[in-house]
Amino acid sequence: MALLEVRELSVTYRPRDAAHVHAVDRVGFDVDEGEFVGLLGESGCGKSTLGNAVLRLLDKPAAISGGSVVFDGVDVTHASEEDLRPLRWARISTVFQSSMNALNPVITVGAQFDDAFRAHDAQGDAAALMEMVALDPDVLRRYPHELSGGMRQRAALALALALRPKFVLLDEPTTGLDVVVQRTILDRLRELRAELGFAVLFISHDLGTVMEMADRVMVMYAGEIVEDQPAAAMLTRPLHPYTRGLLGSYADPRAAEVSVDYVPGRPPDLSREQTGCRFRERCPVAVAACATTHPPLAPAGPGAVRCVLGGDLPEAGQARAFSPDRPELTTTAPGEPVVSVREVVKDYRVRRGWRTTVTRAVDRVSFDLRPGRVTALVGQSGSGKTTLARLVTGIERPTSGTVAFGDLDVGGLRGRRLTRYRRHVQIVFQDPFAALNPTRTVGYALARPLRNHLGLGERAAVEKAAELLEAVGLHPAEQYLDKLPHQLSGGQRQRVVIARALAPEPSVLVADEPISMLDVSIRAEILQLLDRLARDRGIAMLYITHDLLSARLLADEVIVLRDGRVVESGPALRVIRHAEHAYTKLLLDSIPTLTRTL
Template identity: 45%
Template structure:
């Protein structure tokens, strides 16, 4: 059992316990294409998601966040391929398994039953020609074929109640629901089989800030009720500072910082993390100028030498353009890949 501290934008710290590892990524690499022309979108990522934890994954568009999620769940569409690494899932009461080695039949059972995904575009994820009732009950029928239709309908009503939608909306089509309601239906569908891990890929991007908070608050309550783990992917670091237990920052396909959310919010170690935090206004406190990050994310086909961030970094110095810093421990519970917090004696 581990105690983590989280912090919201009002600066209020919260402490809660998280359990043992439920999903471990070890040296995971994902490419688009093969051979010399392959684009290395994700490179040697190590991440551990603990039971009952909300792990935030943040970074600019193109940093590799969604590619990482689809790679670890084997949902990559061609030409995406997992180039290396392992994804170890720890099922309760069972031996750990490598998700990348599962057969097609085993993978079909694993998805939704053990790991569910809430995609970014709810309208594109829901079938527009089927009622919400049909789509929820089909998920249950596919994994629990012995259940009776009445049992599946009762479960669908329970799922709608969990996400705060009246059960008469089961007879609606997706276009008859608002964007926020469609996203909550997707969350309910993800919870249909009580998975141990829920991946949320930018689930609130198209919603207004009020609806964002409502949906995320609902998700946190469900997490507290069922004790599942959440991998929350977003480019909005302000959301993670409020809802995540830990935050991992991605840049150029690599993790450059990993830290408890309260620590990262108070004192980011990597200049990129500091730039992300300086890109959104605080809701409380003194007014401050938004600094942002100069330049553009790197071209994955022609990555800079040394530290990938050094062309945009205001603190770059001699070793940054020559050697890539490895992700190392900078403080208890905090890892960072930056020469400002390391000795330049590590070869790439």
């Protein structure tokens, strides 16, 4: 008998105002004692809902609509809350993505360990637990707000392991942390599991971390498990076309040739009845039978797959691949710089009581932005990349040094002159869900810059807006003009955000982590779009990221920042493939690599 047995589990969301959604549809799997299982899937595929159902933490309007979860002989699905209480945390515990915010802010970290011990009449050594996750025992006396995000997440992990559970559910435990912090947490997790021998269900959309950590990986798509096999085997021979697509979206930035694939389209609407294979509309190797047959999860290779082809995938051309192919760059001379940043310094003054502390966010940074070229700013969170973007766009003024746009000193602009400058410098935001007003249509969002900056009339603005939508690949444009943001997917919204930034025909585009909130399967698509727009329209782009793979794909030049200072800069290929500075190497080494498991 396995430690965790999930059989025919279904979860349905039944909101009062919308159609019912079958988020998890008859899912079954086992997790053995001490096994590390990865659950991989893109947003909306039901992976977190499945995790919450296993813990029986679903909240209205979601509810388990069928099947069972048996943990260590206890039927979790039908047990009373009183019967679940001794089970939770003592034998089955969890770390959520937001666990760092789940610590109680008004009591010390140590008091939260005491609570966990007392609730289960257990004895434990909180200090030893902290040392286990590489934190100083002194942290126990501190309050959560005094700790960084990574420290809080490690404290949450220590708390989850406090009662020596047999099973830990990790739901995106490192998403939102930067690569270096993620690396330390994953390394500790691996050592702890070897030491304590607990079983893990590791839920993530990040292929790299899942593949690196898990013994066995399950891939979820549209509420179903579509593939289940050992991680190493999955890497060499994926059984499902979706898995192959996901693996294709990953590459080692240090390789000589880098090319990434993407899976076009979006998952099906789960509020409708599904016939046939749910992946067929995005599948590059679909056959006629896919439309009618809903394949079962059948044994194939060393695991199982839910595919009509039964794991024997034919070779498909890399038609949708995106690889930086720019031989002309080395030959043509770079144009005159559009924006010149010279020796800029930005200090922030923080007054705490009588003392004023000065934090230097940016320290003597210089670079140029040239037409048709992409410059990437790379660094951990807090390295000053976003502050530099704010200086370039004129939102902030430099403490010293200059930001020049042609002859114009950007730091001295105010009021109307600043508005006029913004015609030439536009932003693509990180979060496409926050960058569009939920109450305004796509047409309105696009018309504003056209009417303000280009002085177009109402009708001309609508025509131009439609053109822009076509340019970013939203076709047919008429269909999108009257849509509200919530009617669009994340990728479509980001395209609208890009179209809005292009509207006033800017010469500089600042893209602040434009793909980090998007699903892995569509990131390459947006990168390709940005690449094409910058080259074709001769826009100088400042690309801000902590992801070196996307920097390698998109950028001509890379600037590595640490604590507001430039530690290394130069052509993208040289900086990433032959990094000289120790910090650049650390960033590169922190990236989870697929090959490490082999």
